[in-house]
Amino acid sequence: MTDDDRPVVLIAEDEPSIAEGYELWLAETYKTRVATNGREALDMVDDSVDVVLLDRMMPELSGTQVLEAMRARGDDCRVAMVTAVEPDFDIVEMGFDAYITKPPDRKELLDTIAQLVDRAEVGEAFQEYHSLMARKGTLQTQKTEAELADNDAYQALLDRIEAKRAEVDDDLGEMEAEVDFVSAVRGIEADDEDEFDEDDFDLDDLDDDSDDGGFEDDGVGGDDQ
Amino acid sequence: MSDSFDVSGVLPDGMLDEVPAGTNLLILGPAMSGKQEIALELLATGYQYGDGILCITTESAQTVYEDIERHVDSLDRNRIGIVDTSGRDGTELLDATIESTASPGDLTGISIGMSKLFQHFESRGISDVRYGLISLSTLLQYLDSRKVFKFIHVYTKRIETTEGLGIYTLDGDSHDQQVVNTIRGQFDGVIELRETDDGTLEGRVRGFGRRPTSWTCEGREPIVAERVGRGGVWPAVLSWRTERARGGRGYCVGQYPSEHRERGYPAQYPRARRGLSRAVGFTRARCLGSVVFDLNLSLILSDTGT
Numbered sequence: 001m002t003d004d005d006r007p008v009v010l011i012a013e014d015e016p017s018i019a020e021g022y023e024l025w026l027a028e029t030y031k032t033r034v035a036t037n038g039r040e041a042l043d044m045v046d047d048s049v050d051v052v053l054l055d056r057m058m059p060e061l062s063g064t065q066v067l068e069a070m071r072a073r074g075d076d077c078r079v080a081m082v083t084a085v086e087p088d089f090d091i092v093e094m095g096f097d098a099y100i101t102k103p104p105d106r107k108e109l110l111d112t113i114a115q116l117v118d119r120a121e122v123g124e125a126f127q128e129y130h131s132l133m134a135r136k137g138t139l140q141t142q143k144t145e146a147e148l149a150d151n152d153a154y155q156a157l158l159d160r161i162e163a164k165r166a167e168v169d170d171d172l173g174e175m176e177a178e179v180d181f182v183s184a185v186r187g188i189e190a191d192d193e194d195e196f197d198e199d200d201f202d203l204d205d206l207d208d209d210s211d212d213g214g215f216e217d218d219g220v221g222g223d224d225q
Numbered sequence: 226m227s228d229s230f231d232v233s234g235v236l237p238d239g240m241l242d243e244v245p246a247g248t249n250l251l252i253l254g255p256a257m258s259g260k261q262e263i264a265l266e267l268l269a270t271g272y273q274y275g276d277g278i279l280c281i282t283t284e285s286a287q288t289v290y291e292d293i294e295r296h297v298d299s300l301d302r303n304r305i306g307i308v309d310t311s312g313r314d315g316t317e318l319l320d321a322t323i324e325s326t327a328s329p330g331d332l333t334g335i336s337i338g339m340s341k342l343f344q345h346f347e348s349r350g351i352s353d354v355r356y357g358l359i360s361l362s363t364l365l366q367y368l369d370s371r372k373v374f375k376f377i378h379v380y381t382k383r384i385e386t387t388e389g390l391g392i393y394t395l396d397g398d399s400h401d402q403q404v405v406n407t408i409r410g411q412f413d414g415v416i417e418l419r420e421t422d423d424g425t426l427e428g429r430v431r432g433f434g435r436r437p438t439s440w441t442c443e444g445r446e447p448i449v450a451e452r453v454g455r456g457g458v459w460p461a462v463l464s465w466r467t468e469r470a471r472g473g474r475g476y477c478v479g480q481y482p483s484e485h486r487e488r489g490y491p492a493q494y495p496r497a498r499r500g501l502s503r504a505v506g507f508t509r510a511r512c513l514g515s516v517v518f519d520l521n522l523s524l525i526l527s528d529t530g531t
Contacts, residue, residue, distance in 0.1 A: 089344060093337055130374050130407070137406030168378070175383040178340035185336035188375045 006031045007050040007117045012041035012066065013082070014058045018103075022053060025106050026113065038066045045070055049077050051116045053100075053109075056083040064094055071095045076190035078116040078183070089178070097183035115173045119184060122171035123191055129164040136161060226352040230390040231274065235266045236416070240438050241430050244414070246353075246388035249381040251361075251409055253397045254418025258426060260394040261292075261359055263416065267392050268355045269296030272304065277351040279342050279389075281308040283329045283363035303349050306342030308335055330367035332376050343387070354389045361408065362396040370404045377411050 009026055012035045013019040023032045033049070035041035038061025045052060052070075056063040067079055080098040081091060087099050097119070098112050136157055139148060148154045175181045226246065233242040244250065250267070252260045268278050282289040286309035294300055306322040310329040322345055324338030339356075346354055358364075358380070364373050377393075384391040393412070397405050409415055414432030419440070421427060431437040 089341060092340060126375055126378075127371075129378075130371050133374070133410050134403065134407045136410060137403045137408075140406045141402045169382065172379065172382070175379065175386045178344065181379070181383045182333065182336045182340055184379045185376060186333045188372060188379065189332050191372075191375075 008033065008048055009113060010035060010041065010044055010049045010052045012038065012052060012058065012063070013055045015055075022109065025109055029110070030113070038062060041066050042069055045075055045077065050120055051113055052077060052079045053113070054079055054081050054096075056081055056085075067095055076186075078120050080112055080116060092179050092182050095186065096179065097186070098179060115180075118171040119173055119187060122168060122187065125164060125167045125171055126188075126191075129161070129168050132157065132161045132164055226388055228388075230271060230276070230353070230355065232267050232270055232390075235263060235270060236428065236430065237441060240428075240441070241414075241416070244390065244433070246390070247385040248414065249384055249391040249393070249412045250414050250416065251393045251395060251412040252416045252418070253395050253405070253409060254416075254428075255398040255420060256396055258418035258420060260396070260418060263418075264357055264359055264392045264394050265292050265296060267390075268357045269293055271353065271355050271390070272297045274353070275304075275351070276353040276355050277304045277306070277346040278357070279306045279308075279339065279346070279354050280357035280359065281310065281335055281339065282357070282359050283310050284359075285309060285311045285313050286323045286325075289359070304346075304351060306345060308338035308342065310335060328367060329363050332368075332372070336380075354387070356384055356389050356391045358391070358393045360394040360396070362394070362399050365400055365404070370400075370407070374408060374411070377408060381411060 007030050009030045010033045011019050011022050011026075013022065014036055016036070019034050019036070023034065026032050033044060035044050038058045040060070041052070041054065041058075042061060054063040054066060058066075061069070063081055063083075067081075070077075070079070078097045079095070080100055081087065081096045082100045082102055082104065083091075084102040086101065091099050097116055100109060100112055104112075136154075139154060139157075143151070143154075172184050173180055175184065229243050229245050230248065231243055235241070252264050252267075254260050268280065272278060278293060280289050280293070286307040289307055289309075290300075290305075293305065302322060306324070308324045308326065310326045310331065312326070312328045322342060324341055326334030326338060329335075343354065346352075361373065361377070364376070368376075381391055395405065395408065412432065414430060416428060416430055418426065418428045425442050427440040427442045429438045429440045
């Protein structure tokens with residue numbers, strides 16, 4: 001990965017020393033930008049930003065106001081709120097994807113950002129997982145269970161499904177906290193635009209993995225009924 | 226938190242008596258095969274053990290509430306939560322905690338409602354929660370099937386992680402077979418229902434890492450009812466096992482119409498046919514009760530509005 005591929009984190013924090021601290025922690029893995037108040041943060045959010053680290057209490061616009069404005073204009077980048085008080089459920093309803101209690105420790109901050117970046121990038125793996133499952137579903141309509149059980153290509157497909165599911169689950173992260181669950185679902189809803197471009201994905205994907213062999217439009221080869 | 230959920234008594238003995246915590250179970254069958262009734266029974270079975278019921282419905286909360294109420298002795302508002310996605314007003318039920326979304330297509334709204342109700346349960350020390358999502362078919366009418374697939378993945382994962390029990394219904398005949406297969410692959414187990422050529426309703430259980438059970442109609446004495454609802458009269462099969470039906474709760478108040486009385490039926494509906502008492506649970510319904518093996522003996526109950 002070149003430096004240019006590094007995910008971008010926008011730090012919105014009015015206290016310069018704290019913002020600098022975050023930058024130091026994040027610099028190794030991410031490109032960082034700093035906004036020193038809410039209005040500036042709103043101006044700096046664009047498609048190139050992957051995660052916003054948003055302080056709850058800021059001059060000009062508060063963190064919640066910034067988020068509200070972002071969601072209203074259709075920005076769906078991931079937003080972690082940094083808050084001094086233990087947040088209530090409103091945080092989830094407002095559309096935050098995570099929260100970090102102030103002052104954060106280094107590990108907590110890095111883990112949270114890493115999880116949000118992964119979750120933001122789950123789209124492609126999710127699409128692939130769906131395509132593999134859809135392929136399995138198609139084969140099940142074409143072949144009997146006995147035929148599929150004996151078919152090596154089908155068994156290889158099942159292995160790939162398992163691997164892809166593990167990848168998706170890893171990207172999504174834990175679902176134990178409500179904020180993570182709601183954030184993951186919001187991500188699915190926001191994923192509209194990608195859907196159409198990847199219509200043909202399943203065939204491409206199967207073609208570039210010749211080990212599986214046998215999968216073409218007509219299903220499992222050489223096993224005619 | 227228990228490490229398993231007792232689901233015995235809903236299906237014939239031995240078919241499915243207990244499932245591990247974190248299980249997601251699909252009920253798949255054509256229209257009128259009794260999917261929803263089985264789903265509600267699976268949800269309600271845990272109520273006696275102190276489990277919470279959290280049901281996402283594409284009908285109104287009122288309808289689900291009444292349906293669940295038929296299966297439990299008395300509902301405690303702290304142990305039942307409903308996410309009403311019908312988008313209709315009038316969800317002022319006293320005895321259930323209700324969250325609402327504007328439409329079944331509002332997945333974020335559904336997840337927020339579900340999380341809120343989960344917290345509500347948690348704050349009251351209810352750790353074993355049975356989740357219903359009735360129905361996936363309606364979600365598929367509102368959303369692209371890929372989106373529904375992804376939602377189910379996240380949703381089932383949530384239930385797995387929080388060690389709940391997830392119950393889902395899907396009408397297998399209303400969607401493309403490939404879509405149905407793709408979706409059913411996301412569950413730990415599937416209760417499959419079908420109707421044979423002679424009208425017998427059968428069921429079997431697949432998944433759970435076991436061989437499928439054989440098709441059976443054992444214990445299956447469905448009651449057929451006509452339910453008057455939106456879009457006119459539509460039929461529903463109300464019971465898998467009549468002996469589980471709760472009679473004597475004031476529902477069994479129908480009277481045979483005069484033409485039946487002329488044929489020798491008693492004026493009052495007999496309590497002994499307990500299964501049928503449930504059919505009368507539809508306060509808005511005109512019930513056409515019959516045992517499916519004997520459709521010609523359809524008994525018509527007029528609704529007395531009770």
